[in-house]
Amino acid sequence: MKDEARQRRNRLYDHLKMSILTLRIAPGSDLDEAELSAAFGLSRTPLREVFREMAGEGYLDLRTNRGARVSEMSYTTLRDFFLAAPMIYGAILRLAALNATAAQVEALKGAQDDFRAALRSGSGADRALSNNRFHEITGVMAGNVYLLPSFNRLLIDHARISMTFYRPGDTKMVENVSEASAHHDEIIAAIEARDAERAAALAEAHWNLSRGHIEMFVMPDALTMPLGTLPGQAVAGG
Amino acid sequence: MKDEARQRRNRLYDHLKMSILTLRIAPGSDLDEAELSAAFGLSRTPLREVFREMAGEGYLDLRTNRGARVSEMSYTTLRDFFLAAPMIYGAILRLAALNATAAQVEALKGAQDDFRAALRSGSGADRALSNNRFHEITGVMAGNVYLLPSFNRLLIDHARISMTFYRPGDTKMVENVSEASAHHDEIIAAIEARDAERAAALAEAHWNLSRGHIEMFVMPDALTMPLGTLPGQAVAGG
DNA sequence: CGCATACAATTTGTACACAATTTTTTTTTT
DNA sequence: AAAAAAAAAATTGTGTACAAATTGTATGCG
Numbered sequence: 001m002k003d004e005a006r007q008r009r010n011r012l013y014d015h016l017k018m019s020i021l022t023l024r025i026a027p028g029s030d031l032d033e034a035e036l037s038a039a040f041g042l043s044r045t046p047l048r049e050v051f052r053e054m055a056g057e058g059y060l061d062l063r064t065n066r067g068a069r070v071s072e073m074s075y076t077t078l079r080d081f082f083l084a085a086p087m088i089y090g091a092i093l094r095l096a097a098l099n100a101t102a103a104q105v106e107a108l109k110g111a112q113d114d115f116r117a118a119l120r121s122g123s124g125a126d127r128a129l130s131n132n133r134f135h136e137i138t139g140v141m142a143g144n145v146y147l148l149p150s151f152n153r154l155l156i157d158h159a160r161i162s163m164t165f166y167r168p169g170d171t172k173m174v175e176n177v178s179e180a181s182a183h184h185d186e187i188i189a190a191i192e193a194r195d196a197e198r199a200a201a202l203a204e205a206h207w208n209l210s211r212g213h214i215e216m217f218v219m220p221d222a223l224t225m226p227l228g229t230l231p232g233q234a235v236a237g238g
Numbered sequence: 239m240k241d242e243a244r245q246r247r248n249r250l251y252d253h254l255k256m257s258i259l260t261l262r263i264a265p266g267s268d269l270d271e272a273e274l275s276a277a278f279g280l281s282r283t284p285l286r287e288v289f290r291e292m293a294g295e296g297y298l299d300l301r302t303n304r305g306a307r308v309s310e311m312s313y314t315t316l317r318d319f320f321l322a323a324p325m326i327y328g329a330i331l332r333l334a335a336l337n338a339t340a341a342q343v344e345a346l347k348g349a350q351d352d353f354r355a356a357l358r359s360g361s362g363a364d365r366a367l368s369n370n371r372f373h374e375i376t377g378v379m380a381g382n383v384y385l386l387p388s389f390n391r392l393l394i395d396h397a398r399i400s401m402t403f404y405r406p407g408d409t410k411m412v413e414n415v416s417e418a419s420a421h422h423d424e425i426i427a428a429i430e431a432r433d434a435e436r437a438a439a440l441a442e443a444h445w446n447l448s449r450g451h452i453e454m455f456v457m458p459d460a461l462t463m464p465l466g467t468l469p470g471q472a473v474a475g476g
Numbered sequence: 477c478g479c480a481t482a483c484a485a486t487t488t489g490t491a492c493a494c495a496a497t498t499t500t501t502t503t504t505t506t
Numbered sequence: 507a508a509a510a511a512a513a514a515a516a517t518t519g520t521g522t523a524c525a526a527a528t529t530g531t532a533t534g535c536g
Contacts, residue, residue, distance in 0.1 A: 003496090003497095005496090005519075005520065006302070006519090032487095033487080033488075034486095034487080042520085042521095043520055043521045043522070044488090044489095044521085044522090045283060045519080045520055045521070045522090046519075046520060046521095048287065048488090048489090049286065049287065049290055049519095052287055052290040052291055052294070053290055053293075053294060055291075055294070056290070056291060056293070056294020056295065057294065058383075058387070064244070064488090064489090065487085065488060065489075065526085065527055065528065066487090066488080066527095066528075067487070067488070077383065080381075080382045080383060080384055081384060083333075083382060083384075084329070084382055084384035084385050085384070087325065087329060088384070088385075088388075091322070091325060095321075143318075144318045144321060144322055145296075145315065145318060145391070146318055146319060146321075146322035146323070146326070146388055146391050146392050146395075147322050147326075147388055148388075149296070149387035149388045149391050150326075150384055150385055150386075150387045150388035150389075151388075153383070153384050153387050154384050157384075241526090241527090243489075243490065243526090244489090270517095271517075271518075272516095272517080280490085280491095281490055281491045281492070282490095282491085282492090282518090282519095283489080283490055283491070283492090284489075284490060284491095286518090286519090287489095302518085302519090303496085303497055303498065303517085303518060303519075304497090304498075304517090304518080305517070305518070
């Protein structure tokens with residue numbers, strides 16, 4: 001066995017995936033072939049193949065003669081996201097409930113344990129990654145090759161959106177996230193019971209929660225300020 | 239301008255795409271790097287990048303240390319296909335009706351002209367390709383990055399399924415196809431009228447037609463044969 | 477000083493050689 | 507003659523050198 005090269009390749013893939021999902025590499029960032037090549041001990045040929053692969057999955061954008069960059073996010077994509085997510089995820093969970101194997105259910109429970117652990121003690125990145133893992137497993141459970149490409153594309157930006165908008169300080173958001181965790185438990189139960197309808201309904205509820213999460217961030221409660229006073233340094237600095 | 243290499247690359251891509259969609263290269267076929275490399279005047283490096291790109295899009299499957307093959311089709315994929323297609327295509331057409339630009343509508347009309355021409359005089363391959371083009375344009379109209387990956391994946395197998403099951407001799411199937419053409423016209427009208435609901439409804443009708451098409455092939459009307467006689471050479475040969 | 481052009485440096489794309497792996501053929505053994 | 511082992515051939519994967527393109531910088535001119 002002499003597949004060290006394959007391992008380095010996978011390490012690069014995992015590193016990029018993790019970094020992109022957690023926003024450690026920001027959307028729109030340029031990737032430096034030479035730097036990554038040196039860092040991971042891969043020549044540029046296999047490195048570029050990884051780039052192409054990840055471009056196909058939606059992590060990267062490749063521009064001819066102008067290198068690779070992390071795929072962009074904008075408020076347009078945010079809108080598209082919430083348009084597509086409930087439908088796709090509803091379909092995925094419906095099929096997951098119908099098709100999941102016992103082993104997959106165990107894997108899902110494991111992922112949910114990790115997610116809960118991340119909620120208690122982990123960083124935002126851990127939270128986003130373990131949540132991502134949970135949803136990835138539901139995708140595998142559904143096992144429909146035609147739905148998976150869009151679903152996995154959604155999961156990428158789901159992680160990035162949740163990294164963008166989550167602020168652990170905000171009490172409402174903490175409540176929100178523990179509600180999401182409760183949803184996960186209910187999803188597991190619905191899948192185990194092979195209750196496709198309930199699984200689909202939970203998907204919708206789950207995404208509505210997510211949407212509320214972001215609305216709360218984008219359109220917060222206005223500051224209450226008596227008429228006539230003007231916001232000074234204290235407000236801007238605080 | 240010295241991008242001959244880029245052109246050769248695109249030619250390879252187009253050749254493979256066309257060959258796969260029309261079943262000129264059968265599902266599961268192995269692709270020979272050396273042969274294609276020679277035929278298209280590309281070294282193996284860019285050739286393999288094209289492979290990876292097309293694997294991401296669903297045309298090819300890449301197996302490490304064992305080369306590329308055209309992605310498989312089975313009756314399982316057929317089932318998955320008809321599970322996913324109406325939903326995705328309904329969503330695409332709904333969004334297409336809402337977002338289509340005038341230029342895109344013109345492009346769609348052009349594609350429909352080509353499709354009609356292919357119905358009259360063209361080969362089965364021309365029919366499948368022009369139909370594919372029509373649907374691809376609706377995907378662009380919708381302009382939702384999260385739905386497109388699955389949609390385009392569906393279109394690949396839509397073309398291949400229609401190549402598999404279409405038999406121009408069968409009268410019912412000819413009727414079926416001209417009904418599909420009528421659907422296209424209605425779809426164009428719905429999009430121009432920005433009637434999202436109607437567009438979505440047409441999508442469902444269109445796929446039900448396609449499904450009937452295949453059911454007819456897979457489960458044909460039984461041969462009527464008096465009890466006691468047995469089918470001879472004449473039946474097998476005709 | 478602003479702008480255009482030419483040149484240098486960097487980055488990206490391709491070709492080719494060689495290494496690693498799999499597949500086929502030949503040889504050996506029972 | 508069938509099965510196993512070894513060798514040869516073919517195929518796939520990676521590293522490196524060089525070609526092509528882009529970006530940045532300096533220089534000249536109005």
